[in-house]
Amino acid sequence: MSEYDPQDMLQELQQQMGEKLVIYQDRFFTFLHTNPGDLLALSRILRDKYGFNHLADLTAVDYIDSHGSFEIVYHLYSIPANRKIVIKTRVPANKPEIDSVFPVWPTADWQEREVYDLMGITFKNHPNLVRILMPDDYVGHPLRKDFTMRGRENVTN
Amino acid sequence: MLQTDQYNINIGPIHPSTHGGLHVEAVMDGETIVDAIVHVGYVHRAVEKIAESRTYTQFIPYASRLDYLASHLPTMGYVQTVEKMLDIHVPERAEYIRIIMGEFSRIASHILFVGSLAIDLGATTGFTYCMRDREKILDLFEMTSGQRMIASYMRFGGFAEDLPEEFIPAARNFLKNIPQMFDEYNHLLSGNEILQARLKNIGVLSAEDAINYGITGPNLRASGVDYDLRKAEPYGIYDRFAFDVPLGEKGDNYDRFMVRLQEIEQSGRIITQALDQLPEGEIRAKIPRIVKPEKGLEVYHRIESAKGELGYYIVSDGGEKPYRLHVRAPSFINLMVLPLISRGGKLQDIIANIATLDPVLGEADR
Numbered sequence: 001m002s003e004y005d006p007q008d009m010l011q012e013l014q015q016q017m018g019e020k021l022v023i024y025q026d027r028f029f030t031f032l033h034t035n036p037g038d039l040l041a042l043s044r045i046l047r048d049k050y051g052f053n054h055l056a057d058l059t060a061v062d063y064i065d066s067h068g069s070f071e072i073v074y075h076l077y078s079i080p081a082n083r084k085i086v087i088k089t090r091v092p093a094n095k096p097e098i099d100s101v102f103p104v105w106p107t108a109d110w111q112e113r114e115v116y117d118l119m120g121i122t123f124k125n126h127p128n129l130v131r132i133l134m135p136d137d138y139v140g141h142p143l144r145k146d147f148t149m150r151g152r153e154n155v156t157n
Numbered sequence: 158m159l160q161t162d163q164y165n166i167n168i169g170p171i172h173p174s175t176h177g178g179l180h181v182e183a184v185m186d187g188e189t190i191v192d193a194i195v196h197v198g199y200v201h202r203a204v205e206k207i208a209e210s211r212t213y214t215q216f217i218p219y220a221s222r223l224d225y226l227a228s229h230l231p232t233m234g235y236v237q238t239v240e241k242m243l244d245i246h247v248p249e250r251a252e253y254i255r256i257i258m259g260e261f262s263r264i265a266s267h268i269l270f271v272g273s274l275a276i277d278l279g280a281t282t283g284f285t286y287c288m289r290d291r292e293k294i295l296d297l298f299e300m301t302s303g304q305r306m307i308a309s310y311m312r313f314g315g316f317a318e319d320l321p322e323e324f325i326p327a328a329r330n331f332l333k334n335i336p337q338m339f340d341e342y343n344h345l346l347s348g349n350e351i352l353q354a355r356l357k358n359i360g361v362l363s364a365e366d367a368i369n370y371g372i373t374g375p376n377l378r379a380s381g382v383d384y385d386l387r388k389a390e391p392y393g394i395y396d397r398f399a400f401d402v403p404l405g406e407k408g409d410n411y412d413r414f415m416v417r418l419q420e421i422e423q424s425g426r427i428i429t430q431a432l433d434q435l436p437e438g439e440i441r442a443k444i445p446r447i448v449k450p451e452k453g454l455e456v457y458h459r460i461e462s463a464k465g466e467l468g469y470y471i472v473s474d475g476g477e478k479p480y481r482l483h484v485r486a487p488s489f490i491n492l493m494v495l496p497l498i499s500r501g502g503k504l505q506d507i508i509a510n511i512a513t514l515d516p517v518l519g520e521a522d523r
Contacts, residue, residue, distance in 0.1 A: 028241070028456055053368050057457060057468050057485040073470070075457050075485075079368060079384050086457070107371030110493050118205075133198040133522060142206055149210050 006030070006083060009050055017042065029086045036089050036098045043074075043087070043104045052076040052085060055105035058112065060119045062145045064093045070121055072098060091121060100126040118143035161187050166504065170199045174277045174508045177518030181495065181507065188503050193496040197489065200522040208482035213239050213448040216482070218309045223484060223520045227266035227463040228307045229258040229298075231520070236311050237392060238458040238469040242450035243313070248439040251315035252394045256431045257328070258301070258310065260424040265294040266463035266515075267375075267417045267424075274414060274512040275346055278355050283346050290338055293331050300324050314442030325432060332432075335425045339418075347418065356410035360498040360510040363408060370497070371490045374465025376514060379416045380408030386461035397434075398427045410506075413513040449477055457485075464488050464515060484523055488516040 010023055010030065021042070022033040034042050046052040057075040064070070067090070074087040091098050100123035101108045112123040113132040120141035123129055131138060140147055166183045169175035178199030184192040204223070208216050220235035221228040233255055240247060247255075272287025295305040300321050302310040310317060346352050362372070367380040377384055385402045387395040403419035405412025452475030459468035465487025474480035491514050499507050 026454075055371055056459065056466060057470055057483070059470055059483040059485075061472055061481045075468070075470070079382065079389075082389055105371070106369045107490060107493065109370075110490065111371075114489075131198075133201045135198075142203060147206075149206070 004050065004081075013042075013045070016045070029084065031086045031088055033088045036091055039087070039089055040099045040101065040104070043101050046076060046085065046087075047104055050083075051078045051080050052083075053105075054079050055101070055107050055111075058101075058108055058115065060115045060121055062119065062143065063090075065145060068093050070096055070119060072115070072121065074101070096121040097124060098122075099124050100129075102126055117141070120144065163191060168507065170196070175511060175518075176273060176516060178522070179492075179511070179516065179518055181511070183499075183504060183507055185504065190499050190502050190504065190507060193499045193507060195492055195495050197492065197518070197521050200518045202523065204523040205482055205484065208479050210478065212477045213450075213479065214313065216479070217311070218307070221307045221309045223486065223523065224266070224462060224464060224467070224488070224517050225307055225519050226269055226517050227262035229255075229262040229310065230266075230460065230462040231467060232309065232311045233259050233393075234458065234460040234462065234467045234469055236313050237460065238456055238471055239313055239448065239450070241458055242454055242456050242471065242473060243444070243448065245314050245442050245444055247315055247393075247442055249436045250319075250438045251440045251442075253431050253435045254316060254320060254440065255311065255393055256395070256398070257428050257435075258298075258308075260428045260431075261294050261297060261328075263463045264421050264424050265291050266517075267421050268294075270417050270512075270515045271342060271346065271414070274509070275352075277508050277512045278352060280346065280349070280352065283342075286341055286345060290334075293327075293334075297324065297327055297331065300327065312441060313448060314444040316440045319440045325435075328428065328432060332425050332429055335422065339422065342418065347415065353411065355505075355509055356414055356513070358407070358409050358411075359502060359506050360410040360413075360513060361408055362494055362498050366494065366497060367408065370494050372465070372494060373487050374461065374463070374491070375416045375420060376413055376465065376491050378402060379405035379412040381406055386459060386466060390459070392458070392460055398430050400424075400426050410509050410513040413515075417515070447477055449473075449475065451475060459485065462487060464517060464520065465491060467520075484520075486520040486523060488518070488521040489523075492516050492521055 020038045024031050054077040056077050059073055061071045069090040069092050071090050077084050115121050116129055117131040117134050163186050168181040170178045170180040180196040182194040221232045223231040268287050268291045272284040275283025298308050299305045302308040362380050364380040364382050367377050400423045403416045405416050450473035455472040457470045459466050468485030470483040471479050472481040499510050
C-alpha cells in the first residue's frame, strides 16, 4: 500500500471522481478540492487505498465576506508512506452543514466539535456534537468574522 | 457479579492531579470506571481569535504561552511557520541555537512529567528531585533571555540576542550530569516496585487506536509506532543530528513513562552534537520591518513538540495580521483517548492515565 507514485495517485483519483474533484498545488502542498457531498467517499479512498491514516488537522476558515461560504480544511498524512495531502471543501454560510469524517478518522471527534463550537458548522452523523471549549449555554460562534473582539455585536447563532 | 447503581465522581477542574483546569467526570460502577467524560475549555483564552487582531510579530509571546512548560518549542513552531511563508533563510548559528533551546525545553518538559507523575502516585521525593534538575534548565533560559519559563526569545529570522558567554559551559555541565540524574531516577522511580505496579498494564493504548485517534509524540511512540517528526519530516536542521527514537511495546502507562525518560537522554545527545558544531556568525536574518506574507498564501507547518505534533495553520490575506491562525495542539487531541484507556480500570488509575498522557492545558484549551 505504501509503494505508489504520488502522481499516479492523483491521476487515479481524478479518473475516479471526474469533475467533482479539482486538484491543484502550491509550494508546500497538493490540494484536493471537492464538494461537501463527495467528501466521505474521497476520505475513504484516501485512507483505505493510499494509507492516509493520520488526520493531523481539521479546521475551518470564514470566507463569508468574500465568498459567502466557509472553507473546511483537512490536513492528511500517511504514516507508513510518509506523504501528505490536503482536502478542502466549501459549505455555504446560510446552510453550514457537512458530513462528519468521524467514521473514517475517529480523531475528528474533538476537532469537529471545536469547529462546531467556534465556527458554527454542523457535522452530520457526529456521535456527540456539543460545544467543547466554550460553556454549553454559550450563544454565538466566536471565531466567525462577524463576532468582533468587542463582544457580541451582530452575533449569529 | 453484583451490580450497583452508577454514580459520577468529578475530578477537577481544580485538582492538583489534573495539571491545570481539567475536569474529568468519572462514571463509576463500584470502584470500576465505566466511562470518563472529559471537559476541557477552562483555560480557553481565544488565542486564535486574538491572533486575528495582532500583527504577526505581536503574536510571538502568545505562541510561547501555549505550552508554558516547554515554551521554546511552540515559539519555534510559530516563527518557523511565518518564516516558511516569507521564505526567510535563518542563519546557521541561529538554527543551532534553536535546536539547543528546543531540546532543552523538551528535557524540561519531560523532567516535569516524571516529577508530576511521581507526585500523582504519592512519591513526593521523586517530585523534588525532578524539580531540582529542571531548575538548572530554567537557569539556562534565564541567562539567555532573562525569563525562566516563558522566554519569547525567538524572533522571525533568528533570535533577539546571542547566547551569553557563560551559557555554553553551564549547558555542558548540565549534560555531564544527565547520567547521574538517570541513576537517581532509576533508583527512585523506574525500579520502584510500587511505581511499576501502578503503571504496568494500565491505561493500555494499542497502536491502531493511537493512530486512529491522532495521538502523536511520546504517547504514540509508547504504543510502538515509529513516528517522530524530527525524523519523518525534518524541520530546521534536525537532519544533521544522530539520535534514536525510543519506542514502547504495549502502550501502557509504564511505556509512556519510559519513552519520555529515554527521550531525555536522546535530547541530551542532540544538544551535545549541536554545541560541538555550533558555528560563529549572525544570529538574525534580515527581515522586513513589517511582516506581510503574500495574499492567499496558506501554510501548515508542524514540529515535534514535547507533547506531540504541534501544527500551525496560517492563512494570509496580504495584510499585517493573519486572516486565520489555527493551532493544532497535541495536548488537546491526546486527551481524547483518556476515556478509551480508562474504561474498565480503577478510579486511582485515572490519575496515572492523565499524568502519562502529559497534557498541558494552556495548549489544550488555547
